[in-house]
Amino acid sequence: MEGGDSFLSCAVTLEWMTQGSITRKVNYKTASLRLIRNEFREMFMEITSEKHAAIRFALKSVNVFKKFMVEGKASIKFQEAGCTLFISNAPPTNLVGFLRTIFVKMTGDKDQGSNTTPAKQTMRSKLLSNKAQAFEEISPVTVADIHNAKKKIPKSTLTTPSPPAKKRKNEDSVKGPAPKKLYSPSPLTNTCSLNPEQQRVLDACLGGKNIFFTGSAGTGKSFLLKRIVTALPPDVTVATASTGVAACHVGGTTLHAFAGIGDGSGTLEHLCERAMKLPLVAQKWRKCKHLIIDEISMVDGSFFEKLEAVARHVRKNDKPFGGIQLILCGDFLQLPPVVDKGKNGKRFCFQSPCWDKCIQLCFELKQVHRQKDSEFISILNSIRIGRVTKEISDRLVGTSRQKIESDGILATRLCSHTNDSKMINDSKLSDLDGEEKIFTSQDSDNATKLLDMQTIAPSKLLLKVGAQVMLLKNVNVNAGLVNGARGVVVRFEEGFPVVRFKNKKEYTARTERWYVKNSNGSLLCRRQVPLNLAWAFSIHKSQGLTLDCVEMSLSKIFEAGQAYVALSRAQSLDTLRVLDFDSRHVWADPNVLEFYQRFRRRLQQMEVIPLGRPLSDKTNKKLKLREILEKQMKQR
Template identity: 55%
Template sequence: MDTEDSSVTCSVVLEWLNELGSTVRKINHRTATLRLVRNIEREIFVEVRPEKNNQIIKLAIKGISVFNKFMAQGKASIKFQQNKCTLFLSNAPSAKLIGFLKTIFIKMTGHVPQSKGNCKNKFALKSLEGIQEISPATSTEVNRAKEKALAVSRATVTTPSPSSVRKRKFLEENGVKIPTAKKLYENPLVGEMTEEQKEVLKAVQCGRNVFFTGSAGTGKSYLLKKIISILPPDVTVATASTGVAACHIGGITLHQFAGIGLGSAVLERCYQLASRPSIASIWRRTKHLVIDEISMVDGEFFDKIEAVARHIRRNDKPFGGIQLILCGDFFQLPPIAKVNDQINYCFKSESWKKCVHFNYELKIVHRQSDPEFVKILNSIRIGRVTEDITNKLKATANQKIERNGILATRLCSHIKEADEINNFQLDELKGEVKEYNAHDSDESMMKTLDQQITVPSRLILKIGAQVMLLKNININKGLVNGARGVVTKFVDGMPSVLFRSGTNYLVKAEKWSVKLSTNAIVYRKQLPLKLAWAFSIHKSQGLTLDCVEMCLSRVFDAGQSYVALSRAQSLDSLRVIDFNEQQVWVNTDVLQFYKNFRRNRHEVEIIPLGKKLKIEKKNNYLTRS
């Protein structure tokens, strides 16, 4: 566990109530650090230490209740029953907040002995002498807390939210009431990071403008989510070049954020569009801007939003002083270009040279475990197709990759072709038709939801329908985003699906959320399924498919063949029909960019200074800090 899980820095409001429930005292700190400490009597306290004054407050963790529903948005509240005080936390890095609440949960339910004294002991509350910071939770404590959580029954409690009473699971031990929701003590972003991922994360924490790249399956999206989770939500905007990619990282499209439409207008008009109060306020409060799938951002558009940033923020620094975190692979799908127009990659823009100085490449592949297949994909990524590679890919044409009645998903170069195949195959099936309509929190946002999430607003199924799971349900059982299955029956109107892993799953509705530029969130509730006889290459970006076939004769973009092939888990789960080496090519500008990129990375020097590392700049490429 992170050694800093016993503290979190965020905005804090402390509110004390009297017996009648009226506010008698209220303190608001824009920035404060919360630490878990214990006194010599082993009692645990939350210490609130403001950034701008020495008014330290300690609250004993006894009889507390935690409201953690919005942890992913960096918000939570802790109600101290004995003190009649509630802590409202906001703008907290989500990973830090989850770690902090998890430590409270574990320390109070799996480790803390019975208190020996009064929680209002003057020494415990006021004296700094004898106060000791809580140590990180150990794996033994984590497992013990999980076991106790499984044994807890339901209880009804009033949460600290202003106007709602909700029924939730709570764990009560040693006077502590904490929701036992799985997410309280299991952070989905917790996992062993590689050294190369840690290097990027450290550069971001140091406030550097970074671009990190890597081949398909090297954990770029995982790292990006990790980065977003350590940044303050209120001043961080996560964006992506496409709606699906934006939804994947819990953000909005770059065009939504920028507020200048497609960016085709002259610069003065772009200034006017971005000066609208609702757009300008977002530009001004942003300190960290994340852009995923940067390979699909047009260079001219990038130049314009950089100029807009300086203009709106009245700051002449590159990008108006906003920290940039850029992620993507230029060997994959390029920006959309008009017919006969040259592709204008982002790295060719003037702004790229001014803004992006820290460059990293992730090289450890996690999606495919077969070294031979990884080697093939790395060669195809750079447009190199040997006779041996051609023969191995052609040999897959005769492979039988179907299992348990699950057919291979056909990857198509055009979205229309994929839709036609799915509709035709569904019509061919006999039997009862089941229709499932999504429930959207705002029906006027249906078009936006359709563009930004893969789950359809209207889903029609029959027994025998080939489907794809669109959400991670149970990783251990193979119920992951991209898993292939077939509908075997309907139970109480809901589809039962047999997946390729052999798991049967009675599918239930799940919820997706899309963040708008106004920070409002709209939801869609729908079955996490999509017809999967066919899928477009563009829509498959980011997916891992366990049973896939393709014919690449109609590919029209550089990198499109590589994106399609790299969706497969292995050569054994892949079928390529009529492969031809002419179907694989790479833009020469991209090859030159990566050639320069790698050469300059080798020229970087790391000079140790005591326990720290000094960052040396050379040819606009910098080392880790």
């Protein structure tokens, strides 16, 4: 944990109650919560807001309700003060860290909440101490604090309920606060830390800059984007993506659903009028302060340009995108936007004049996480820019003879067309003997069509023993049961399929949940077993997946970047089979290559001192020396 976990910026409501009735209520749209200690080392929570005096509560006898932490909401009941603090619009990651800090500090504090000293004696010793009142921020949580808290978890409840009450205790409301729940790892505070290049992107986002970050396949763009989403206030942050599946990955909605202007066809005047006439659409635009767009590379330039103009019109603000902070992510060297044939206009976002006006900072992620083989990474980097040497061609042609199947698990065929993959799956399933099991999803009311578009989980799944399947969720990362893992159905138990994976582990696939947001911002849910047929998959639907047993035919490639996307799904050269590699199937769009040349020049220009000259080694040494001298002066 970091020292920053003792501070939280959020919206706050305070309610004081007497005999079940609210006697006083205070609302702060923007407030700061700070964990502090007084001169006697007692811990307090301080609540401050502009134009209001600070309010402090002793952290004793508190109840924490944290069921909605992922939405940036929680409540803390201060029993001694008879007041409940309602937290909302807090960045979820920060909220989890803040509550964990409270737990660790309260649990590890020997004196806090202790009943060994009578209250009068404690008060008397305070009065006789003659200490001046002083408050300071609590120290960051250390490893020793965590170990100390772990030892005391069984003893950490501040009141002891009767045995029956213990059994019935609501797990969402626990004393002290919620030791085991708050201590256990949370998806919001993922144990995988950000690397330095990812951290720079996050820092720029939190600094309010309009940014675009890119990177080759497998550099952790989606992982970073999820961290960014949870680090921003949820009430004013809109996470979107150009495709439904990508939107589901970031827990958001499609860009088209949020924008409220359909596919962008029609005049700009018509689109602005349309957005203004829809109250919910206009309200969303006005409320939004941070707009996140994943797979920006698949948004066509004309739509992006109209979107920017609509934002300015609806928000009545002449700044780019009406003053909204833009956080854009994507790789223009992967799949391009789908544009109607014969349609004139700017195909890529970067071809729009408003692109340079909107983007303040650019970043490129370079560290590849999906593949560990340096030879394969080098091949993919060349394929990405459309360059195929004889050595690369020979190496990929050689994979056609590889045997990558094992233990009855066949390679997934990646197809350039969706219809081809569906036909292969249906045919292979019908060839299997045995009883067919049908798994129908449980969907939110009247939302099946939308959930089909935005989730990778099918509404109807047909399975038999022997069916080739793919896992659609990270179930157990340590056991290798991750999104994209390949397996085969070996039997059915209690109505659920049991799958043996390539790593020989067996898993009973029980119902999982997928959440998406509709155009109104409401959460929709699909419950389904996390599997899909995997004899074949389309290249478009494979985007974002890592496959551990994959083959492909590239003869029907029809788009720039399509071959690169297909090849980069493979985990390694040893798990890949290319049936008909031909260098003519590999190319990159010249406009995109030119954009990335300008993009990298811009990155170099960002690495300059104010005078505009690159930092020389001599200048670097001078700056470091100056920093050291300044630190020494402060210490004196």
